[in-house]
Amino acid sequence: MDGGIPIVDSHDRHDRQEWLGLLARAPAGRLVALCLASGIGAQFDWLRRPEIGTVMLRGRAGGTGAPFNLGEMTVTRATVQLVAGPVGHGHVQGRDKEAAEWAAVVDALMQTDRAPAIRVAVLEPLAAQMAAMAQSRAEKAAATRVEFFTLVRGEDR
């Protein structure tokens, strides 16, 4: 077996960051369900079996202030190597080892010629669902917004 991490240009790297971010933020259970439903699958070797750990989340007050440590979050990571060579890394929120495995497999497959099919079967539905969730949450918040205005008072007449 030969290969390793393929050399990627900055455009590809941006793409990869996008799908890895999508896989990392995917709602619990949804990624696994999509992968099982779409019947993707590949033979792979473990480079790193799923392991659970924490990462420190950093924030900035108002998005512009000094960075501070917000708190730690549980993540699960895994790394696989397809028999054909590409290496896939998966990091997902929470403690779902199966999701980390699928995220790594999807990352590896996205580096092969099966990428378009994977994109249609897994990444696009996932992105659409997450966009819909964000939209519905924004709508719910908008519905409870209070508009402040002042009635014209008598003494101004």
Added chain:
Amino acid sequence: MSALQGGFANPPHDAAHAFRAAMGAMARPGTIHTVAGALPPAPLSLAAGVLILTLCDPETPLFLAPSHDRPDLRAWITFHTGAPFAAAADCTFAVGTWDALLPLSAYRIGTPEYPDRSATLIVEVPDLHAPGTRLTGPGIRHTAHLPLPEPTALAANAALFPLGFDLFLTCGAELAALPRSTRIG
């Protein structure tokens, strides 16, 4: 085989066994311990690979001597341990053959307040079983023997006690250790 393969198959279990071997070697200088579980890329020996997987993490800067400074090996160490690479003067661990690790004056020996802030050298040697230099001191009942690469330089290091660096000697799947407290000759 990819550069990233060859880590511990079962990290908690393998690392615990390897740590036990490393601790035993340091506690009883001159004893030889056999370890298993890692398959690092050449030219790193199995025992040195096991030590790195067990002892290194993102908080231990590692110096790769010219004999071992290969892109494959760097990728392997980064993937499995996350240890940053550093110059000899800033490292916590250093790996290489004896000649490549010289000069010894480059390594940290700690300070009188913090003698633990020193380097640990992992030296790849051709043979651990050759008749060697006589060792005495803590952890050795009467005397022990190890084939040391340069006994006079290591005796000078031992004379700095409680300062000084510590040594692991690795060869294939075997390792031995020489802490700074061991008297040489």
